[in-house]
Amino acid sequence: MTIKLTKIQLFLLMFVMQTGFVYTSFQTSIIAHGKRDATVQFIIIALVFFLQLVFFERMHKYFLLNNFTKTIYLLYWGVYIIAFVIYITYVLTTWAFPNTPTSVIISIFLLVCFYASISRPETAVNIGVVLLPMLFLFIIFMMVAIPDLYATNLLPLFYDRGETWWMGFLYSTSAFGGAEMYVMLRKYLLEDEKISKRILTLYFIILTSFYLLSITFTLMFFALEEIRLIPEPILYILHAVEVTFVKRLDLFFVYIWLSWSLVTIVNYVLVMRLVYFEKKRKSPVVQQFLFFAIVGVTANYLVGFSVLDFIKGNIVYLNIIFTFLLPIVIIIVNKIRGRTVSESRTSS
Numbered sequence: 001m002t003i004k005l006t007k008i009q010l011f012l013l014m015f016v017m018q019t020g021f022v023y024t025s026f027q028t029s030i031i032a033h034g035k036r037d038a039t040v041q042f043i044i045i046a047l048v049f050f051l052q053l054v055f056f057e058r059m060h061k062y063f064l065l066n067n068f069t070k071t072i073y074l075l076y077w078g079v080y081i082i083a084f085v086i087y088i089t090y091v092l093t094t095w096a097f098p099n100t101p102t103s104v105i106i107s108i109f110l111l112v113c114f115y116a117s118i119s120r121p122e123t124a125v126n127i128g129v130v131l132l133p134m135l136f137l138f139i140i141f142m143m144v145a146i147p148d149l150y151a152t153n154l155l156p157l158f159y160d161r162g163e164t165w166w167m168g169f170l171y172s173t174s175a176f177g178g179a180e181m182y183v184m185l186r187k188y189l190l191e192d193e194k195i196s197k198r199i200l201t202l203y204f205i206i207l208t209s210f211y212l213l214s215i216t217f218t219l220m221f222f223a224l225e226e227i228r229l230i231p232e233p234i235l236y237i238l239h240a241v242e243v244t245f246v247k248r249l250d251l252f253f254v255y256i257w258l259s260w261s262l263v264t265i266v267n268y269v270l271v272m273r274l275v276y277f278e279k280k281r282k283s284p285v286v287q288q289f290l291f292f293a294i295v296g297v298t299a300n301y302l303v304g305f306s307v308l309d310f311i312k313g314n315i316v317y318l319n320i321i322f323t324f325l326l327p328i329v330i331i332i333v334n335k336i337r338g339r340t341v342s343e344s345r346t347s348s
Contacts, residue, residue, distance in 0.1 A: 003121045003274070005188045007195060011203050013185060013267050016128045017178040018207065020264025021084050024091065024232045024257060026174050026211075027218040029312065031227045034168025037157055039215055041168035042175065043208070049176040050204040052324065055331075056183045057195055061341050062334040063183040069330060070275055073180075076322045077272055078295070080177075081265055083311045085110070085299040088261050090308050095235060095254050103300050113262055114292045117269045118285050124270040128263050134256045135210075141249055142217060142234075145241045149220035170316060175211050177319040180327045184271055187341045 005013075031038045056063075065073065088109065089102050097105060116124065189195070218233040221240075230236050239250035269288070277284055334340070 003125060003188050004190050005125065005185060005193075006190060007193050007199060009125050010182075010185055010189060010195075011199075012128045013125065013270075014178070014181055014203070015207060016131065016260070016264055017181050017267050017271075018176060019210065020260050020267075021080070021087075022174055022177065023211075023214065023260075024234050025087070025312070026171075027215050027233045028227055028230055029171040029174060029316070030168060030215060031219060031224070033171050034165070035224060036154060036219065037165065038168055038172075038219065039154070039212065040157060041165065042172045042212065042215055045169055045172035045176070046204070046208040046211075049179060050200070052179060052328075053182060053200050053204065054197065056179075056186070056327070057197075057200060059331045059335065060183050060186040062331045062339070063186075063327060064334050064339050064341050065275065065330070069326075073322065074272055074276060076318060077268055078291070079318070080315070081268060082295050082298050082302070083315055084261070084265065085295060086303050086308055086311065088258070089299065089303050090305070091232065091235075091254065092258070095232075096251060102303050106296050106300050106303075109258075109262070110292045110296045113265045113269070114289060116262070116266045117273070117292075118288055121270060121273070124266050127266060131260055131263060134259065138253060138256055139213070141238060141241070141253065142213065144249075145217065145221065145237050148240065149217065151220060153220045153223070154216070170320075173320055173324065174316045177323050179323045181271060183327055183331075184275070188274070 030042060034041045085106060089105050092105050093100065093102060116127065214234055217237060218227070218230075221237050222230060222233065227233070235250045235253065238253050241249050269291075272291075273284075273288070276287075
């Protein structure tokens with residue numbers, strides 16, 4: 001299985017996969033550990049992410065997976081999707097469908113994901129386009145909350161540079177999970193498409209600004225003592241905002257985020273298909289159905305607040321390993337061995 005991507009498609013896939021899993025909740029972890037310095041810590045980690053993107057662009061030809069690294073990445077993405085489905089189920093039962101059994105919510109959601117995943121790869125690539133007007137609409141709705149914000153909550157900066165700084169840095173990395181997708185997808189870029197540092201900088205600015213807006217609004221809306229008690233700060237802010245044209249603005253955003261989540265999972269499964277079905281295999285549809293069935297059964301069995309709390313506290317460590325460390329190790333090892341993606345294609 002193979003696809004061809006334009007620059008816009010590549011970065012749209014990246015944006016959806018990097019934001020879809022964490023956007024409604026990552027602010028709590030960063031602020032709870034980084035306090036008022038959370039914005040500073042986030043910007044520093046964002047710069048590290050930008051340097052990583054530049055490194056990936058220069059060295060992407062050396063990112064070649066063997067059978068072992070393919071397997072552990074497929075397992076990691078599978079665990080990541082299960083954790084995300086658990087979180088989606090929690091949010092939907094809390095905010096939108098409190099009386100609906102979790103098994104029904106999981107089944108309907110994953111059936112839609114399965115249907116979208118077995119379609120042509122181009123469908124999964126381009127489906128993210130429908131999110132763009134929704135995200136612009138979401139930003140506009142966020143601006144409605146400005147009169148309720150207190151800029152003084154941002155001060156003073158640098159008031160505690162002890163343990164909170166280290167933990168703030170650690171949890172800031174959760175916002176950039178999925179960065180490994182750049183080197184996963186880079187080899188599928190059209191040959192006449194070039195990616196310059198200016199394009200990488202533009203993507204970095206858009207992604208960082210999108211995240212920074214939510215962190216800043218959360219800091220200005222809630223007192224520090226409240227943050228640990230607010231699992232989805234963006235939804236709480238929208239819930240508190242009163243507008244005349246929508247009765248519950250938070251519920252409106254829940255439906256936007258539901259579509260966002262669906263597209264995110266479909267895009268992750270697309271990358272898994274590219275890795276797993278790189279060589280032709282029998283019954284690809286059956287194998288994808290079995291994957292979604294395993295995800296659904298596992299998520300339904302594990303769904304619960306205690307499991308979700310454990311996931312939120314520990315999945316960041318998996319992100320650091322598979323997003324930041326392992327891709328760099330793979331690139332360095334292949335560079336030392338002189339193995340490149342183009343040579344692998346030739347040999348196959």
